[in-house]
Amino acid sequence: xxxxxxxxxxxxxxxxxxxxxxxxxxxxxxxxxxxxxxxxxxxxxxxxxxxxxxxxxxxxxxxxxxxxxxxxxxxxxxxxxxxxxxxxxxxxxxxxxxxxxxxxxxxxxxxxxxxxxxxxxxxxxxxxxxxxxxxxxxxxxxxxxxxxxxxxxxxxxxxxxxxxxxxxxxxxxxxxxxxxxxxxxxxxxxxxxxxxxxxxxxxxxxxxxxxxxxxxxxxxxxxxxxxxxxx
Numbered sequence: 322x323x324x325x326x327x328x329x330x331x332x333x334x335x336x337x338x339x340x341x342x343x344x345x346x347x348x349x350x351x352x353x354x355x356x357x358x359x360x361x362x363x364x365x366x367x368x369x370x371x372x373x374x375x376x377x378x379x380x381x382x383x384x385x386x387x388x389x390x391x392x393x394x395x396x397x398x399x400x401x402x403x404x405x406x407x408x409x410x411x412x413x414x415x416x417x418x419x420x421x422x423x424x425x426x427x428x429x430x431x432x433x434x435x436x437x438x439x440x441x442x443x444x445x446x447x448x449x450x451x452x453x454x455x456x457x458x459x460x461x462x463x464x465x466x467x468x469x470x471x472x473x474x475x476x477x478x479x480x481x482x483x484x485x486x487x488x489x490x491x492x493x494x495x496x497x498x499x500x501x502x503x504x505x506x507x508x509x510x511x512x513x514x515x516x517x518x519x520x521x522x523x524x525x526x527x528x529x530x531x532x533x534x535x536x537x538x539x540x541x542x543x544x545x546x547x548x549x550x551x552x
Contacts, residue, residue, distance in 0.1 A: 325382050328396045331408040332379050335372070338411050339365070351376035363512030364414065368407050375404050414506035417529050421541040422503070425450065430458050430486035434469075437461060437485050448498075448526050450539060451485045457535045460526060461485055465492035497525040502533040503540060511548050 339354035340347060342362050352373050359366040378396060426440050430453040437449050449461040468491040469483060489495075499513060510527055517524040526544050530537035 324396045324398065324401045327401050328375075328404055329379065329382065331401075331404045332375060334408050335375075335404070335411060338408075351379070363508035363510075363515075364407075364411055364506065366512065366515075367508055371403060371407065375400075410508075414508065416503060417501060417505050417507055417510050417527070417541065417543060418503035420507055421529060421543050421547060423541055425539040425542060427452055427539060428485055429453065430489070431484050434466070434483045434485060434488055437488070438466075447544060448542065449485070450528065450542070451489060453486070455536065458486070459489055459492065459495050460498050461488050462492065462497070462525060464494075465489060468493060497523070498528055499524055500528045500530055500533050500535045501543075503529055503531050505533075507548070510543055514545050514548065 336347075336351060336354070339345070339351070339358050342365070343354055343357045345354050345357060355365060355369060355372045355376070359369050365372065378400070382396075426444060426446070427450045428437055428440065430451050432451075440446060440449060447463065451458045451461055465488050469488050472491060501510060501513070513527060514524055524545075526542050528535075528539055529541035529543065530539060
């Protein structure tokens with residue numbers, strides 16, 4: 322199969338996906354579909370520029386044909402491979418469970434700060450999920466620990482043995498997380514972080530459970546740094 326044929330097959334599949342996402346009619350331009358779909362689908366937003374360039378290339382291939390079997394514009398291999406990759410990601414999205422499932426170390430609210438710091442040191446974690454009687458309480462961050470230290474008198478620091486709940490009570494921003502389903506696509510997860518920055522209420526972590534419930538077993542945590550591994 323020629324590159325132009327492979328390109329058009331992937332392009333047409335993406336076009337159908339865009340119509341399904343946006344509910345827009347087929348006669349509207351590919352670029353308009355992309356413009357609407359990017360607000361509804363994180364993968365489209367991620368590849369917006371590439372998709373619009375592919376729309377222009379498709380027009381060059383289709384409208385400049387000099388015969389049924391001859392396209393004046395034959396895409397390079399890398400272009401065909403890229404559009405096929407996007408189509409594959411759109412039709413078979415990678416889930417957060419596939420990429421980020423791992424054993425999550427959780428702590429109880431009545432455990433000591435020392436226990437939390439030991440986990441931070443050994444595992445190089447930035448957030449500590451804490452629970453109380455099986456219920457999720459929140460995340461302890463480095464900021465919460467610093468806020469607790471700042472509120473102590475020097476002579477008291479060595480005498481007090483604070484619990485993790487004591488530390489959590491010094492977190493100024495307590496809603497810095499969101500629970501998500503294990504079946505969520507990694508690009509939808511990326512979209513949550515992006516939108517949180519725009520809204521001014523930045524997320525520090527997405528907490529993965531099977532159904533997205535906060536009192537289910539944690540099976541993974543995603544931070545903004547984790548998403549750097551995405552293409």
